[in-house]
Amino acid sequence: xxxxxPSKRQLLQGNEAIAHGALAAGCRFFAGYPITPASEISExxxxxxxxxxxxxxxxxxxxxxxxxIIGASLAGVKAMTATSGPGFSLIQxxxxxxxxxxxxxxxxxxxxxxxxxxxxxxxxxxxVQMARWGTHGDHPIIVLAVSTVSxxxxxxxxxFNLSEQFRVxxxxxxxxxxxxxxxxxxxxxxxxxxxxxxxxxxVPPEWYKPYEGDxxxxxxxxSFGDGYRHHITGLVHxxxxxxxxxxxxxxxxxxxxxxxxxxxxxxxxxxxxxxxxDAEVAIxxxxxxxxxxxRAVEEARQQGIRAGLLQLITLFPFPRSHVTxxxxxxxxxxxxxxxxxxxxxEVQRVNQSFCTVVKHxxxxxxxxxxxxxxxxxxxx
Amino acid sequence: MSVSTQTIRHEYLRHNKKFPHVxxxxxxxxxxxxxxxxxxxxxxxxxDEVVLASGIGCSGRMPTYLDFxxxxxxxxxxxxxxxxxxxxxxALNVVVVMGDGDATAIGGNHFIHAARRNLNLTAIIIxxxxxxxxxxxxxxxxxxxxxxxxxxxGHIEQAFxxxxxxxxxxxSFVARSTVYHAELLDTLIxxxxxxxxxxxxxxxxxxxxxxxxxxxxxxxVDMLKSYKENAITVARAAQLTAEQLEGKTxxxxxxxxxxxxxxxxxxxxxxxxxxx
Ligand SMILES: Cc1ncc(C[n+]2csc(CCOP(=O)(O)OP(=O)(O)O)c2C)c(N)n1
Ligand code: SF4
Numbered sequence: 001x002x003x004x005x006p007s008k009r010q011l012l013q014g015n016e017a018i019a020h021g022a023l024a025a026g027c028r029f030f031a032g033y034p035i036t037p038a039s040e041i042s043e044x045x046x047x048x049x050x051x052x053x054x055x056x057x058x059x060x061x062x063x064x065x066x067x068x069i070i071g072a073s074l075a076g077v078k079a080m081t082a083t084s085g086p087g088f089s090l091i092q093x094x095x096x097x098x099x100x101x102x103x104x105x106x107x108x109x110x111x112x113x114x115x116x117x118x119x120x121x122x123x124x125x126x127x128v129q130m131a132r133w134g135t136h137g138d139h140p141i142i143v144l145a146v147s148t149v150s151x152x153x154x155x156x157x158x159x160f161n162l163s164e165q166f167r168v169x170x171x172x173x174x175x176x177x178x179x180x181x182x183x184x185x186x187x188x189x190x191x192x193x194x195x196x197x198x199x200x201x202x203v204p205p206e207w208y209k210p211y212e213g214d215x216x217x218x219x220x221x222x223s224f225g226d227g228y229r230h231h232i233t234g235l236v237h238x239x240x241x242x243x244x245x246x247x248x249x250x251x252x253x254x255x256x257x258x259x260x261x262x263x264x265x266x267x268x269x270x271x272x273x274x275x276x277x278d279a280e281v282a283i284x285x286x287x288x289x290x291x292x293x294x295r296a297v298e299e300a301r302q303q304g305i306r307a308g309l310l311q312l313i314t315l316f317p318f319p320r321s322h323v324t325x326x327x328x329x330x331x332x333x334x335x336x337x338x339x340x341x342x343x344x345x346e347v348q349r350v351n352q353s354f355c356t357v358v359k360h361x362x363x364x365x366x367x368x369x370x371x372x373x374x375x376x377x378x379x380x
Numbered sequence: 381m382s383v384s385t386q387t388i389r390h391e392y393l394r395h396n397k398k399f400p401h402v403x404x405x406x407x408x409x410x411x412x413x414x415x416x417x418x419x420x421x422x423x424x425x426x427x428d429e430v431v432l433a434s435g436i437g438c439s440g441r442m443p444t445y446l447d448f449x450x451x452x453x454x455x456x457x458x459x460x461x462x463x464x465x466x467x468x469x470x471a472l473n474v475v476v477v478m479g480d481g482d483a484t485a486i487g488g489n490h491f492i493h494a495a496r497r498n499l500n501l502t503a504i505i506i507x508x509x510x511x512x513x514x515x516x517x518x519x520x521x522x523x524x525x526x527x528x529x530x531x532x533x534g535h536i537e538q539a540f541x542x543x544x545x546x547x548x549x550x551x552s553f554v555a556r557s558t559v560y561h562a563e564l565l566d567t568l569i570x571x572x573x574x575x576x577x578x579x580x581x582x583x584x585x586x587x588x589x590x591x592x593x594x595x596x597x598x599x600x601v602d603m604l605k606s607y608k609e610n611a612i613t614v615a616r617a618a619q620l621t622a623e624q625l626e627g628k629t630x631x632x633x634x635x636x637x638x639x640x641x642x643x644x645x646x647x648x649x650x651x652x653x654x655x656x
Contacts, residue, residue, distance in 0.1 A: 029464065031464065060490060070453075071465040072467060075472065223469075224431050225431075229450075230450075231452070234452065
């Protein structure tokens with residue numbers, strides 16, 4: 001049920017918590033196509049959306065789901081889709097459109113083993129770099145990761161807020177473990193939820209320039225039907241939204257897309273520190289792996305090792321300003337991932353010989369256990 | 381009608397758009413655009429309540445020039461965007477313009493499902509038998525034997541009949557015209573926009589530049605003349621055999637039926653969900 005009443009505890013699965021988070025954030029349109037391990041998000045919203053006055057639709061494929069959420073958002077309704085690897089490949093074309101046309105929307109990718117049809121029911125984190133670079137062309141995007149059921153709820157709200165604030169699609173990376181774990185979560189009352197909505201134009205329609213950025217580079221967004229008739233295109237466009245081939249206008253387009261995100265770094269970059277104060281070795285982890293990592297830190301501490309954890313909530317833009325101090329402080333940093341090393345590349349990129357960065361990778365469809373991580377920490 | 385097309389065009393063309401447009405002189409796209417404007421004018425719709433969406437192609441550029449809420453989407457996906465717009469704000473009048481490649485090659489899956497789903501949308505498909513924008517490659521409606529830049533020795537595949545595809549896929553209203561039959565086109569577009577449910581208007585149109593030229597069909601005027609000569613009404617076609625219909629283009633309303641419209645059905649779902 002939607003949190004209509006004061007905050008309440010509920011036993012939820014990660015996927016269900018994402019659905020509840022979306023509703024709490026004001027999402028009133030969901031389009032999806034069934035895929036394991038993301039289907040429960042669709043199923044939950046097929047039930048809850050109509051009760052909340054929203055719309056659920058199952059489309060003919062993920063390309064269509066992505067198109068539909070863009071359309072809904074342009075008509076003024078917060079919108080989301082959810083998928084997994086193969087579907088995440090299909091959404092890329094229209095995801096790029098949403099980046100170019102600056103259409104707020106949220107895309108959930110519950111990662112499963114890949115490549116291709118891969119391992120449909122096994123956890124993985126193989127789509128991290130794809131989330132950042134999966135579309136063609138050059139543009140920033142925001143990618144967040146969830147590690148607990150409670151995270152699924154709060155991070156989904158955060159995803160909508162960032163998407164609305166910066167007019168950019170936000171991707172939530174979950175994984176099969178987070179998706180299907182059941183935990184008790186405290187759902188806040190609606191009035192306790194902090195919600196950001198896109199800025200609407202305040203000028204009269206004849207003055208409205210749909211792609212003129214404000215002081216932070218973010219344009220006010222009118223909805224179709226509210227009197228501000230304007231043009232939306234995936235072609236590179238000028239401030240009026242019309243296609244342009246003028247080098248100066250093309251440059252403006254690109255610079256604004258990038259700068260609006262760069263200026264937002266402090267708000268966008270989110271991490272959680274655990275026992276880092278005196279740490280000599282640290283783990284940098286995200287998603288379900290961060291949970292094993294937290295336990296491993298405890299186990300290592302019991303063995304007298306000063307270990308800590310930096311959990312990444314924002315994966316992209318890569319939270320360099322949060323990672324660098326950890327690299328400077330520690331002797332060695334362990335980056336465990338259920339892939340062949342995708343965030344470790346980022347950590348290595350920002351590590352200017354501050355410390356040793358050690359990868360720990362698992363792609364056999366099994367979870368990374370606290371034991372295997374504490375064993376590595378002890379040897380570091 | 382007393383008001384001239386010229387006046388109507390000035391009412392709906394965007395004055396702040398940097399013209400000229402991208403279309404070749406004589407292209408059928410302009411005729412379709414004018415017919416759409418006349419239909420909207422007759423329906424007395426406010427510009428604010430009209431959404432014009434398109435895919436990618438020469439036809440896809442139409443919304444750029446018109447003073448509505450306009451949406452130039454990705455190749456083949458216009459109907460998916462339109463689905464989101466319509467469901468999010470059912471009060472909007474959503475028209476989708478597509479090319480033949482756009483609607484039935486890359487967007488073929490979306491097209492048949494939009495027809496089956498039966499949202500209250502109007503789809504206008506400008507069928508010029510070719511990929512105009514990319515330089516004259518064959519499309520799903522290029523006739524057997526025709527020349528294109530990718531069928532230089534003659535095309536070896538069969539063509540789709542778009543209108544019949546729409547009928548089979550379940551559209552509520554399906555009609556066909558040619559750009560020669562401009563007045564019929566106005567009426568069909570108007571009927572389609574009035575229709576509750578998914579309404580399709582296929583328009584046989586000339587791309588004399590990429591298609592006509594390679595197939596010895598002459599210029600724009602010659603192609604329009606051939607549409608005049610080969611067109612046959614639905615009523616007349618019903619009396620002819622398949623052999624007699626060979627090479628003819630059936631024009632008029634092919635299907636007009638009452639089916640549950642999913643925009644309205646969803647309202648009922650909301651009521652049912654609230655009660656459960
Ligand atoms: C995914 C994708 N593939 C290919 C293209 C290149 N492309 C642009 S327009 C077009 C075909 C246009 O033909 P049609 O849809 O019949 O419209 P027309 O130009 O004839 O109006 C193609 C293949 C594209 N834009 N996107
Ligand atoms: S290439 Fe063909 S379809 Fe495109 S504008 Fe020219 S005549 Fe029209």
